[in-house]
Amino acid sequence: MMLEIFHYEYGISAIDSGYIRPRHAAIHFVVDAGRVAIVDTGTNDSLPRVEAALEAMGLAADNVDYVILTHVHLDHAGGAGSLMRAFPGAKLVVHPRGARHMADPSKLVAGAAAVYGSSEVRRMYGEVLPIPAERIIEAPHETVIRLGNRELLCLDTPGHARHHICIVDRSANAIFSGDTFGLSYRELDTDGRQFVFPTTTPVQFDPVALHASIDLLMSFHPRVMYLTHFSELRDLELHAAELHRQIDAHVAIARREARPGSDRHARIRANLAHLLVNEVERFGCRLGPAEVLKLWESDIELNAQGLDIWLDTSAK
Helix, strand or coil, X not given: CCCCEEECCCCEEEEECCXXXXXXXXXXXXXXXXXEEEECCCCHHHHHHHHHHHHHCCCCHHHEEEEECCCCCHHHHCCHHHHHHHCCCCEEEEXXXXXXXXXXXXXHHHHHHHHHCHHHHHXXXXXXXXXXXXXXXXXXXCEEEEECCEEEEEEEXXXXXXXXXXXXXXXXXXXXEECCCCECCHHHCECCECCCECCCCCCCCCHHHHHHHHHHHHCCCCCEEEECCCEEECCXXXXXXXXXXXXXXXXXXXXXXXXXXXXXXXXXXXXXXXXXXXXXXXXXXXXXXXXXXXXXXXXXHHHHHHHHHHHHHHCC
């Protein structure tokens, strides 16, 4: 297997999980004193990549102490059961709201099927395996996980999902942000600068909570964020401001298109595509609109679905 490993400072590295397309979703590794924490898992298909990465780093299954999930959406957690079977000494760390779904993933799979369709969920994720409850560590706000000689601090960060945690690595002055700090695909990097865009994926998008979670992360004054989509992000003060502005732009689109009708979702999606193209052009990226929209096709669809659901739930 040809596997690219992205090596960063302070014992942190990442691989491509193999989900959807190259460099769409990352799996991160934290290594300290020979002990390993894996942050997010991709799908079942990611396991051979994880095992190959560990072997390339001179590590084995019994070096893995933790598998940490930022949240239980299946592109982040679908492979957790497979990894836990492969690493029998590891504990799973997850938000308390997500723990029951890892022990019994049936409702999680049903929720994904409601978004994607049952056949597509089976194709993308295969069988999502349950994890014994005794191997699961629930991580409420400010839970500390000790890995080797360092501590990892888990923060409750709702907004993208109510079961979302971000992990602060104070030794590296870095945060593993899952989806809370948006999406940043490397194809859009321009003149050493990185483009970021928020994710409003269904079904628990909450703009007020997401703004607050971004502010909480920034209160730690991190040097870098490690995003699941996709990996190392720098210039964080700039990106935080951009995310706040763009979250408000998403909400404005949803409210503008809130009138009922069978075409509401399509209207929101078209407006989001227009927003993305304009933001990328404003950023100065050299990719054309068609290339940009192809890269972000699934994200724009999911963002539109999330806003559609938010409109319905916030009106109650």
